[in-house]
Amino acid sequence: MSTAAHDTTHGHGHDDHAHDHKPYGIMRWVGSTNHKDIGTMYLWFSFTMFLVGGVMALIIRAELFQPGLQIVQPEFFNSMTTYHGLIMVFGAIMPAFVGFANWLIPMQIGAPDMAFPRMNNLSFWLLPPAALLLIAAQFAPGGGAGVGWTMYAPLTTQAGPAMDLTIFAVHILGISSIMGSINIITTILNMRAPGMTLMKMPLFCWTWLITAYLLVASMPVLAGAVTMTLTDRHFGTNFFNAAGGGDPVLYQHIFWFFGHPEVYIIAIPAFGVVSQIIPAFSRKPLFGYASMVYATASIAILSFLVWAHHMYTVGMPVETQLYFMYATTLIAIPTGVKVFNWVATMWKGSLTFETPMLFAIGFLFLFTLGGFTGLVLSIVPVDVQLHDTYYVVAHFHYVMVAGALFSAFGGIYFWLPKWTGKMYDETLGKWHFWLSLIFFNVTFFVQHFLGLAGMPRRIPDYSLQFAEFNAISTIGAFGFGFSQLLFLYIVVKCIRSGKPAEQRQWDGADSLEWTHLPSPAPYHSFATPPVVK
């Protein structure tokens, strides 16, 4: 934060960092304990999964282009919706932000690496086997489990062996997340440079500290829920079987006790990234830093108290519904504070609109829209009309795609110069933004109308009054999908032949990685901690 600018301007040939001893070949990656290498692996893994999940999304949208069953059979369609969700949430978005955390937290707090480098390696290398299990599930007898990413019992009891592969994958992903979180918490609490008090940390570090606590508290709950499903399937328990004294709704309570914090596990690091980008391009300090920290913490705490708003239609006592409705609407207050703070940061700044800033503004605009539909959905009587319709699909894609994904894109463009020492192609970056923005809205805005008119989600075929908007949505989805290949091209082009980047590529960026480290950041940084005034 408020540190004196380091007088080094060019990374290349900087004597202190000229002798990076990095291992070469495949073992550099397999055995890596370096936070930057592991961060890179997280990011590439997440992009690969993003493409896999994206292909699934396009299969879904292609089938929904017209009424009737044209391309896939219903069971395969169900499998696609299930694994699209699981892969995007656990394989693409979450690892992307863990990748950011790995790269940035040590650099932003002036630490040499993560607290537990070997555990860091293991947290990453658990991901590929889990992803393989999810993909292998498609080829299990009977095909993938078409149960939805929420895996509601007792449908899961009926599913084939793919369900067991999926459950095991979720277990592995959970272990990976918990280890990653322990690492992040320990690093932030113990390894800050002298003078880097908690309230001086860049907001990105704060958001990850809070997110890591959410993960540690909620992932075991998910592991419990899927383990109960597993024992119901194979070992004669009846947790979710009413005939045996269980309750199918119990699964939903447990799942959403994890699931709602999960929403914020995805959103909060995205808030962090945006809170770095907006001040940098406004050339003005973040407005209301302290209130940002408190708002984030409030959102995190509230996230454990509102889970049943995903289940308004299961039939709860009216008093319970009232409680969950009031508690849920409360989240609008800290979220509103954050949005106001970001806008106030831009107010009377000296704004420029490079690609990271465009994605941050896109995030701000569309995430807020997703937040407002969330407020609409929090009102029980209205939700009863909209629950399990495309309105909900539109809502959470505004939050997850235009929210988290746009923030991740913005973050990648923002830090790519620091990571690679090279600049991406600004013109192409802007193309990527505008194509993504337009096609995203073409895909998902019309889904609000589908939901309002009563189209249920997770159906492979629909009645004729939904035809037009579905066709539009499919066109948007294909446009959005192909636009992401442009992103891949931009990143590869940057790595291969980008122009050299400055140490402080963005003049408004003031965290330690910009002020103290050259571009590209050396393999080992802050072996001696900087002094933060």
Place this chain on the structure above:
Amino acid sequence: MRNKLAKIFASLSNAALAMLLMVPAFAFAEYKLNLQTPNTALGQTIYDLHTLVTWVCVVIFVVVFSEMFYAIYKHRKSVGHPAANFHEHFWVEVAWTILPTLILIAIAVPATKALIQMRDTSEPDMTIKVTGHQWMWGYDYLQGEGEGISFVARLSTPRAQIQGREPKGPNYLLETDNHVVVPTGKKVRVLVTAADVIHAWYVPALAVKQDAIPGFIRDTWFKAKAPGIYRGQCAELCGRDHGFMPIVVEVMTPTDYSAWVAKQKAGMKRPEAVAAAADKAWTLDELKAQGDKVYAANCVACHQATGAGAPPAFPPLTGSKLAVGAKSGAIDMVLNGKPGTAMAPFKHLSDADIAGVLTYIRNNWANKTGDMVTPAEVKAARGGGAPVAAPAAAPAAAAPAAALPASVYYDTGKAVVTDDSKKTLDDVIAQLKANANTKVEITGYTDKTGNLAQNMDLAKDRAVGVRDALIAAGVAKDRINMKPPATVEAGGDPRQARRVDIKPGA
């Protein structure tokens, strides 16, 4: 795999082409932008509440983002705006915390009122129980006018429309064989439950959505204003045909409703058509033809048109031991289902329908039993009185129940029936005579000691001996199915290696 991928790619490119061709068509399409027009007072309340909340959001959105766009326009570096350095303002921050709180409270008041009204299911004029099945809805009128009416409603859109072999009708996927009929102006309490997995009963125009949870009953209610037909769908993912279990509610004036109830009751008292169907002397081909229709309406979604099912959740019927085995097992499966699986009870179908579908299943694909299941047999299995059309079934009860399966044992190296075994054989013959439809499979056994070819010949000779004994006793040759000789593992009871098994079979 390769083929499948190629097929998907081909379809995707077709879809891309179709997309381009479709674009001009949008201009003529009718776009529905809001909630369906409500047909209940509560629905209207919810509609208005949604409008209110949406407008509040729109206003806040416009205010906040006009500030942002103003800043984007005016406070940019390219127009030379210098950056200010403020980063907090106590009163502004207090204001934008308090103001949203007040707005939320203002919304919460009407929301609370609507919610309390929505959940008040007390003092209904009539009660209907809805049961979600994979993939159809069962309806039981429990209380009020129409009490006792009970039926099942299934998707009535032909599969040819779904697969694009026929043009799609106006109510594509939103039509059922039976409608839920209710009167206007009456508070209808709906009890919702499910038989297998979670479903959700959702009719947008009546502002009703309630999850159907197996093992639990939840309730909701509506009071329809105007007569008409209101369509909805299952809203909770319930497996393969989640998208194919619509709900059609037909709202009638009270007079029309009474007439409908009277008609239903009359139909229940004198199910003439049903009785006639049961008493009719069916031929195998007639039953198969009937079964074909029943199969297409009830079974095809899980067990597939090919009978191959979708294992493991939906087992194949073709080549299934249960399907072609003893009729009683097959009838029991269809009547009562298999608890804990997707196989629902189909008791609600008529005897003739069940007999037809079983005959169809037992004589279709790879299944060739050549026999038929008669409506009378189904009726008997229901425990609904003495069997009428199967006189042969009466002595069946008296015949030794456990005669089949039977094992006939031989002395080492011999193919002559012993005295002990002769009694077993007599019991089998008695049972076969009593049940003219029962067929048997005959298998000779041997072990792996000594010369295998010789052993096999001996096993075959013994099996042929049993067959000849049956034929000599008057059992028709086509009721006997000879199986290839089999070997048993060494180390067990040596008698097992010199036996012939007679099992009920195809």
